[in-house]
Structures are given as structure tokens and as C-alpha cells.
Amino acid sequence: MRMPDSFNKYLDETGATSRFTYRYFHELVRPRYEIRQFLRQCYLIGYTSLPLIGITGFIMGLVLTIQLRPSLISYGVESQLPVMVALAIVREIGPVITALIFAGKISSSIGAELGSMKVTEQIDAMEVSGTNPFKYLVVTRVAASTLMLPVLVMISDAISLYGSYLGVNIRGNTSLRLFFFQVFQTLQFGDVLPAFIKTFFFGFAIGIIGCYKGYNSSKGTEGVGRSANSAVVVSSLMVFIIDLIAVQITDILGLN
Amino acid sequence: MSTSSQNNVRLGIFVTIGVLILVVSLYIIGKNQNFFGSGYSLRARFRNVSGLMVGNNIRYSGIQSGTVSKIAVIDDTTIEVTLLVDVKMRPYIHQGASASIGSEGLMGNKVINITPGNAQLPLLAEGEMLLTKKVASTDEMLETLSATNNDVQIIAENLKNTVVKLNNSTALWQVVNDSTLPGNIRVSMDNIRQATEQINEFSAAINEMVKEAEKGEGVAGTLLKDEAAATDLKNAIRNISRISEDAKVLIAHTDSAVKQLDRNVNNGPGVAHAVLKDTGIVKKLTTSLGNIEKGTAAFSENMEALKHNFLTRGYFKKQAKKQKKATQNK
Known part of the structure; x- marks a missing residue:
């Protein structure tokens, strides 16, 4: 039986990505750690993304609060606005929105960077000069994005909640202290921890897909563009797929 | 300080803040749930x-x-x-x-x-x-409330029917709208009161009578208690009954007699019929009476003429003297 070409291509891609992932873990645990490069990537991936993610988080919190208010008023539970927004942000919106922004910014830049290095044969040159390009380029970036996204999500959640506090105060009136107590009265470990854990997977998926697309970029400037583009598309999709799996797992474990 | 280490400091601050947020929020949540307390x-x-x-x-x-x-x-x-x-x-x-x-x-x-x-x-x-x-749980309250609701529903239904009937009843509204009614009722009540008073008195009297009757006093007592009187009464009644029988026969006779008489008067050949019913006789009688009147008038003239007659004049003079004497003696 002959599979359609696109399906074959999909299987081929999946297999190659899996192998790439295996190689990542393999290289990750082998000594000679590129600490300096890792820190530099953490700075570039994490710290420089903060303004973008902070602004989007702030806006999300504010907008969500304003949007939810009429529905809650119609149920007569306007006082539960902080609770609702906090749950929505911490459980779902914070991690997913942050991951999508992060994918847009980081996955594309990694894809383009590694793609152009590949096209200009810098990677081959690196290999010749005795540096392990995979370790130097891929491992550091993937590790950095895996570790930085959770940090970004936490900060983004905090900024979102502050935005929500301002949103509550646009029409209503609540003190920061009361808002804070209401939010933490509602939040449980089951809300924070699964959301926090899944962000590692988001970060890892975004990093590994960006690196894979760039590292296996086809020749020519066109290939660089394509690898950057598909890195964003696939990693964004992966974020949602991981989210789906994560919600099933937390549901099965009874953490909801 | 090189750019790289500067960046590392920024990175450090960034990561610290993120981790701090996580740790603090987990701590607060844990504290709320008494995990650490x-x-x-x-x-x-x-x-x-x-x-x-x-x-x-x-x-x-x-x-x-x-x-x-x-x-x-x-x-x-x-x-x-x-x-x-x-x-x-x-x-x-x-x-x-x-x-x-x-x-x-x-x-x-x-x-x-x-x-x-x-x-x-x-x-x-x-x-x-x-x-x-x-x-008391809400469930239990709701359960009780549900039973109560059913009862209330039935009551409301019945009440509704009653009210509809009342509303549709013109007679009732007439009664309600009639302003004279209260006065009438008051008067009626007054009458009833008086009547009951009278009934009271009456029943007292009856009571008295009954007591007397029980003792055998008075007419009623006699009636009720005296056996001899009862026998007399019975006989009397029997006699009355017999007399009425006789009276009936008598009446029948009288009746037939009257009928006979009636028949005779109307149709019979007797004087009564002639007098009462025959118009021819009446005329004759009238003519006869007229003739008699004329006869007597002629006779009176004759007698006057006789008085003046010389043969009889003396007799009449004697008679007049005798009469005069009689009145003088009186």
C-alpha cells in the first residue's frame, strides 16, 4: 500500500524530529557543558522577551477582567471577578498566551539564525574547527528556552493579575490587599503546579522545533525563510497539543 | 564590568523574580491550606x-x-x-x-x-x-418546600375556582351592593329576637301546662288523664256521629221535598203556580180589582143617595145620635 506523499513526509519529519530530540538529550548529558553560551542564550531568550511578554500579559489581565465583568454581573457575582480572572490566568491563559508569544519571538529567531548558519555553512565550519555545533548551538538554546519560559510565565502571571486588579478598579473598587487575598484564597496547588510544569514542555517544544527547523534548513535564502516560518507554525501548534495532553493528565490525576 | 557579566546579572535578577513569584505564591497557597502551618x-x-x-x-x-x-x-x-x-x-x-x-x-x-x-x-x-x-440542609428545606408548594398549589386552585364562582354570581353582588340589606337584617334579627323571646315565654307556658296536665289538672289534664271523661267524650262523639247520620237523611228528604215543590210551583196546575207564574191571571186580577173599585164607588154614591131618601133618612139619624151618645159616655 502506498501512503500519500504528504503523509510520508509527515512521518519522515516526525521521525527526524524524534531523532533530533534524542540527540539533544544525548548531547545534553555528555560532559563539556557550554555554560557561558547557555547563560548568554538564557539572557537573549528569557530576559529580552520580558518586555514583550510583560505587555501582553498586562493587557490580557486587563482585557479579560473587563470582558468577564458583564457576565459576572448578570449572575450577581461581581465580587468573584478577581477569583475568575485569577483562575483563568493562572491555569490557562497565562501559560498559553505567553508560550505563543514566546514561540513567535524565539522559535522564529532560532530557526532563522540556525538556518542562515546552516546555509552559510558556518555549522560545517564549526565542526571542522573541533567545536561540537550541536552542543554549542542546539543544546544551549533548547535548554535556555525550556528553563526561561516557566520564569517568563510566572512573571507574566503576576503582571496579568496586576492588570486584572487595575481592570477591577476601572469600574469597581477593591483594595490590592483584598484582591490579593481573594486570589490566593481561591488558588490551589492544583491550579498553579500543573500550569507551571506544562510550561517546561512548552519551552522545550518551542526550542527544539526552532532548532530542528533551522539546523535542517534547506539550501538558499528561501530555505532560511521557510525554516523560520515553519518553526513558528509548528511550535505554536505543539503548544496547543501539549496543552491538550496536559489537561488530560491533570484531569486523570485529579488535580483539577 | 563586561557586557556579558552585566547580562548575567540581569538574567539573575530576572530568574530570581520569576522563581520568587512562584515560591511566594506556592507558599501563600500552602499557608491558606495549612500545609506548613x-x-x-x-x-x-x-x-x-x-x-x-x-x-x-x-x-x-x-x-x-x-x-x-x-x-x-x-x-x-x-x-x-x-x-x-x-x-x-x-x-x-x-x-x-x-x-x-x-x-x-x-x-x-x-x-x-x-x-x-x-x-x-x-x-x-x-x-x-x-x-x-x-x-437543616438546603436539600431538606427544598424537599419540605416542595411538599408545601404542592399543597399551596391545590389550595390556590380551589381558591381560584371559588373566587371565580363568587365573581360570576350576580345574586351575591346584588346582595353585597344592596344598601338596605343591613337595615333589613338588623330588623329581622330584632324580630327573631322578639320571636325567640315569645317562644321562650310560650314554651314556659307549655311547660307549665304540661306540668299541670301531668298532675291531671285543667282541661288538658282532664283530657289526658281522666278516663271517665274520655269515655264520655267518646260517647258524645259517637252520638254526634249518629245525629249527623240522621241529619244527612233529613237533609235528603228536605231536599227532595223542596225539589218537588219547586217543580210544582214552576209547572204544576196549583194556585201557587197560577199566582206566581201565570201572567194572564195577573191581568185578570188587575181588571177585576179595577171593576171592584168602580163598583164600590158607585155603591158609595148609592148609599149617599139612600141617606137623603125620606124613607131611610130617619134610620140614619137614629144611628148618628146613638154614635154621638157612645162617644159622650166614653
Whole structure:
């Protein structure tokens, strides 16, 4: 039986990505750690993304609060606005929105960077000069994005909640202290921890897909563009797929 | 300071802030759920925990003071709830304190409310049992309310029918609108009152009579009690009856006689019929009477003529003298 070409291509891609992932873990645990490069990537991936993610988080919190208010008023539970927004942000919106922004910014830049290095044969040159390009380029970036996204999500959640506090105060009136107590009265470990854990997977998926697309970029400037583009598309999709799996797992474990 | 180490410092700050947010929020959540706080456990047994869950709050006189740490089924009617209560509440929970299951707001989470017991009694120690109090649950209230509602529905239905009938009744509205009615009723009532008074008097009199009759006094008494009188009465009645029989025969005779007479008068050949019924005779009689009148007038003339006659004149003179004498003697 002959599979359609696109399906074959999909299987081929999946297999190659899996192998790439295996190689990542393999290289990750082998000594000679590129600490300096890792820190530099953490700075570039994490710290420089903060303004973008902070602004989007702030806006999300504010907008969500304003949007939810009429529905809650119609149920007569306007006082539960902080609770609702906090749950929505911490459980779902914070991690997913942050991951999508992060994918847009980081996955594309990694894809383009590694793609152009590949096209200009810098990677081959690196290999010749005795540096392990995979370790130097891929491992550091993937590790950095895996570790930085959770940090970004936490900060983004905090900024979102502050935005929500301002949103509550646009029409209503609540003190920061009361808002804070209401939010933490509602939040449980089951809300924070699964959301926090899944962000590692988001970060890892975004990093590994960006690196894979760039590292296996086809020749020519066109290939660089394509690898950057598909890195964003696939990693964004992966974020949602991981989210789906994560919600099933937390549901099965009874953490909801 | 090189750019790289500067960047590392920024990165450090960035990561620290992120991790701090995570740690602090986890700590606060944990503290809210008494994960880290020093607590001691108390137990309480309920028949029905109405949806209480592990982690639900405990309130001591309304103050947040711990969480539910375990819910276990002991047997089919007993559920044991282990409460993790703040140590700072320990000096206030005495023996005799009672736990009841309530809820936060109308639809909110369940909570366990601890009501203080007797302050004279010793404090409850770790693992000791709280008394429990059953609170009317919303379900039970709704159940009762549902039964009441059904009754109310039936009553309302009946009431509605009655009211509709009343509304449609013109007679009733006439009665209601009639302004003279109250006066009439008042008068009627007055009459009734008087009537009853009279009835009262009457019945008193009757009573009196009956008493007399019982003693055999008075007419009624005689009637009722005197046997001889009764026999006489019976005889009298029998006689009356017999007389009436006779009277009936007599009347029949009289009747036939009258009929006979009537017939004779109307049609018979007798004088009575001629006088009463024959018009020819009447005429004749009238003519005869006229003739008699004329005859007597002629006779009177004759007698006058006789008086003046010389043969009889003396006789008449004698007669007149005799008459004169008689009146003078008187």
C-alpha cells in the first residue's frame, strides 16, 4: 500500500524530529557543558522577551477582567471577578498566551539564525574547527528556552493579575490587599503546579522545533525563510497539543 | 564590568523574580491550606457531609482556623472527618464544642463551623472528637418546600375556582351592593329576637301546662288523664256521629221535598203556580180589582143617595145620635 506523499513526509519529519530530540538529550548529558553560551542564550531568550511578554500579559489581565465583568454581573457575582480572572490566568491563559508569544519571538529567531548558519555553512565550519555545533548551538538554546519560559510565565502571571486588579478598579473598587487575598484564597496547588510544569514542555517544544527547523534548513535564502516560518507554525501548534495532553493528565490525576 | 557579566546579572535578577513569584505564591497557597502551618487534628463524625471535601475550610465562630484533612467512611451511617485546626485556636476549643457543616454563601463551598463549647471544661486534645450538630440542609428545606408548594398549589386552585364562582354570581353582588340589606337584617334579627323571646315565654307556658296536665289538672289534664271523661267524650262523639247520620237523611228528604215543590210551583196546575207564574191571571186580577173599585164607588154614591131618601133618612139619624151618645159616655 502506498501512503500519500504528504503523509510520508509527515512521518519522515516526525521521525527526524524524534531523532533530533534524542540527540539533544544525548548531547545534553555528555560532559563539556557550554555554560557561558547557555547563560548568554538564557539572557537573549528569557530576559529580552520580558518586555514583550510583560505587555501582553498586562493587557490580557486587563482585557479579560473587563470582558468577564458583564457576565459576572448578570449572575450577581461581581465580587468573584478577581477569583475568575485569577483562575483563568493562572491555569490557562497565562501559560498559553505567553508560550505563543514566546514561540513567535524565539522559535522564529532560532530557526532563522540556525538556518542562515546552516546555509552559510558556518555549522560545517564549526565542526571542522573541533567545536561540537550541536552542543554549542542546539543544546544551549533548547535548554535556555525550556528553563526561561516557566520564569517568563510566572512573571507574566503576576503582571496579568496586576492588570486584572487595575481592570477591577476601572469600574469597581477593591483594595490590592483584598484582591490579593481573594486570589490566593481561591488558588490551589492544583491550579498553579500543573500550569507551571506544562510550561517546561512548552519551552522545550518551542526550542527544539526552532532548532530542528533551522539546523535542517534547506539550501538558499528561501530555505532560511521557510525554516523560520515553519518553526513558528509548528511550535505554536505543539503548544496547543501539549496543552491538550496536559489537561488530560491533570484531569486523570485529579488535580483539577 | 563586561557586557556579558552585566547580562548575567540581569538574567539573575530576572530568574530570581520569576522563581520568587512562584515560591511566594506556592507558599501563600500552602499557608491558606495549612500545609506548613502547625496544626493539630480533631475529629468529628457526621451522618452526611453534604459534599464536604478535603481542603475545605474550618471556621471557629466565623474565623478561618484550619482545613479538612481527611474524610473517611466508618460505616454506612458514619463518616469521620479529620480536621486540621490551627494551633493558635487551641486555647479556645473546649470539650463540648460542636462542629456543623455549613456553606460559604448560598452556593459556595462547604465549610465546617466550630461552635465554642463550655469554657469551664478542659481543652480538647489532639485527635479528640468534636460533638456534631445537624444543620437543616438546603436539600431538606427544598424537599419540605416542595411538599408545601404542592399543597399551596391545590389550595390556590380551589381558591381560584371559588373566587371565580363568587365573581360570576350576580345574586351575591346584588346582595353585597344592596344598601338596605343591613337595615333589613338588623330588623329581622330584632324580630327573631322578639320571636325567640315569645317562644321562650310560650314554651314556659307549655311547660307549665304540661306540668299541670301531668298532675291531671285543667282541661288538658282532664283530657289526658281522666278516663271517665274520655269515655264520655267518646260517647258524645259517637252520638254526634249518629245525629249527623240522621241529619244527612233529613237533609235528603228536605231536599227532595223542596225539589218537588219547586217543580210544582214552576209547572204544576196549583194556585201557587197560577199566582206566581201565570201572567194572564195577573191581568185578570188587575181588571177585576179595577171593576171592584168602580163598583164600590158607585155603591158609595148609592148609599149617599139612600141617606137623603125620606124613607131611610130617619134610620140614619137614629144611628148618628146613638154614635154621638157612645162617644159622650166614653
